[in-house]
Amino acid sequence: MVYEYTCFCAIDPNRRKEYFNMVYSILKKNALLFAIFIPLDKELSDDGPPFGVSINKILDMIKGKFDIVENRFSDLSIKPRLNREKIMILRRK
Numbered sequence: 474m475v476y477e478y479t480c481f482c483a484i485d486p487n488r489r490k491e492y493f494n495m496v497y498s499i500l501k502k503n504a505l506l507f508a509i510f511i512p513l514d515k516e517l518s519d520d521g522p523p524f525g526v527s528i529n530k531i532l533d534m535i536k537g538k539f540d541i542v543e544n545r546f547s548d549l550s551i552k553p554r555l556n557r558e559k560i561m562i563l564r565r566k
Contacts, residue, residue: 477508
């Protein structure tokens with residue numbers, strides 16, 4: 474299992490596909506990527522880090538590599554992060 478929290482948002486959006494390629498390469502088949510992606514309310518073009526996160530872009534980048542086990546907003550977010558972070562559990566194909 475790989476646990477992702479705040480590393481992804483620090484990566485320049487133009488290099489994020491490399492991140493998923495790397496995670497894919499280190500995980501065995503059926504292993505999990507447990508991720509909390511944040512901030513969802515910031516534009517990708519805004520300065521960072523943290524850089525904005527787009528779930529739709531993530532879904533495009535994981536096609537063919539991961540299946541979605543879970544994709545939901547956290548019900549445990551602290552008030553300032555409510556609806557700004559998303560839990561995704563992805564299984565390597």
